[in-house]
Amino acid sequence: MNDKNNPAQSPDTGHVWDGNLRELTNQPPRWWMITLYLSGIFMVVYFILYPSIPLVNDSTEGVLGWTQMKRMQESVEKIQAIRAPYENKIKDLSAAAILADQDLSTYTVRSAKVLFGDRCSPCHGGGGAGNPGYPVLADDNWLYGGSIETIQQSISNGRAGMMPAFGAMMNEQQLSDLAQHVLAMAKGEEHAPGKELFTSMGCGGCHGAQGEGMQMMGAPNLTDAIWRFVPANEESVKYTIAHGVNASGVEQTRQARMPSFQDQLSETDIKKLAVYVYKLGGGQ
Numbered sequence: 001m002n003d004k005n006n007p008a009q010s011p012d013t014g015h016v017w018d019g020n021l022r023e024l025t026n027q028p029p030r031w032w033m034i035t036l037y038l039s040g041i042f043m044v045v046y047f048i049l050y051p052s053i054p055l056v057n058d059s060t061e062g063v064l065g066w067t068q069m070k071r072m073q074e075s076v077e078k079i080q081a082i083r084a085p086y087e088n089k090i091k092d093l094s095a096a097a098i099l100a101d102q103d104l105s106t107y108t109v110r111s112a113k114v115l116f117g118d119r120c121s122p123c124h125g126g127g128g129a130g131n132p133g134y135p136v137l138a139d140d141n142w143l144y145g146g147s148i149e150t151i152q153q154s155i156s157n158g159r160a161g162m163m164p165a166f167g168a169m170m171n172e173q174q175l176s177d178l179a180q181h182v183l184a185m186a187k188g189e190e191h192a193p194g195k196e197l198f199t200s201m202g203c204g205g206c207h208g209a210q211g212e213g214m215q216m217m218g219a220p221n222l223t224d225a226i227w228r229f230v231p232a233n234e235e236s237v238k239y240t241i242a243h244g245v246n247a248s249g250v251e252q253t254r255q256a257r258m259p260s261f262q263d264q265l266s267e268t269d270i271k272k273l274a275v276y277v278y279k280l281g282g283g284q
């Protein structure tokens with residue numbers, strides 16, 4: 001209703017109730033009527049141009065031929081056109097060459113992030129931050145090595161470091177001494193009786209004479225404070241020594257298997273992931 005109209009002068013339908021209650025035929029304001037007509041016209045034009053009227057299994061198609069699928073395909077094509085030059089380069093280059101190209105490696109890290117989240121973080125944690133029993137990838141401490149080629153090999157071929165079970169070869173006292181020495185080494189100290197055992201039992205053959213680790217064997221550095229198997233206490237270290245890691249035929253052995261991805265991912269994806277992991281850990 002238009003408030004500006006004077007009710008006394010407004011036309012009415014001639015219906016009067018209760019002596020003076022008149023039914024007015026006041027026109028709505030002009031702007032309101034124009035909007036109403038315009039929206040009617042818009043509706044008719046829209047119905048003609050776009051798919052709109054529902055039919056039994058389908059709808060009218062509209063003369064423009066617009067569909068949601070076409071629109072999505074157009075967006076996908078646009079994105080692919082932006083990616084194509086990068087993707088083509090990645091396909092032909094080695095992981096090391098991708099790394100050397102700053103622009104390309106930035107693109108690669110971005111595009112591998114989702115892949116890492118889907119395929120790797122269930123074990124290695126978001127951003128490679130690690131999970132109990134799984135190595136951290138976001139530091140510069142490596143079991144097998146942090147060169148781009150070694151990382152690529154780890155992903156492509158998988159890894160399963162092996163340490164034999166020593167439980168049957170040692171008594172409780174020896175196990176305890178050796179474990180104490182391992183814990184002491186992590187703090188830059190030593191435990192003399194355990195140190196002798198470390199040498200005589202051949203631990204240095206894999207972990208290095210001073211326990212400094214050997215990447216060729218995937219044997220971790222025992223002189224740092226980074227632990228593969230937690231908690232880092234005597235109980236846990238004794239367990240590792242007694243049951244080994246991936247020791248065949250030892251039921252309670254610790255499990256440490258990195259699956260091989262060469263049959264699951266394309267070579268390009270593996271290269272991308274290698275670059276991504278390298279960048280996480282800051283390389284070697």
Ligand code: HEC
Pocket residue numbers: 116119120121122123124133134135137141142143144145146151154155159160161162218255256257258259261273274277
């Ligand atoms: C099922 C769990 C699991 C999944 C999934 C997994 N990993 Fe691993 N990964 C491991 C384990 C366990 C190790 C350590 C192997 C060992 O100790 O011998 C490892 C080791 C590695 C290493 C070697 C680390 C080093 O210190 O040398 C790299 C690199 C790596 N993984 C990358 C990846 C990437 C990239 C993915 C995703 C494509 C992935 N991993 C998926 C379990 C997994």
Ligand code: HEC
Pocket residue numbers: 143160161162163164166178182198201202203204205206207217218219220226227228229230237240241245256
């Ligand atoms: C044949 C090689 C080999 C020998 C011999 C060996 N180790 Fe290991 N050890 C490994 C490997 C490989 C791992 C790590 C496996 C992994 O992370 O997947 C390991 C892991 C460990 C760990 C776990 C470290 C952590 O960060 O949690 C300890 C502790 C350890 N070894 C102590 C010893 C001691 C003590 C001896 C001697 C009695 C010994 N190892 C002999 C290969 C060996």
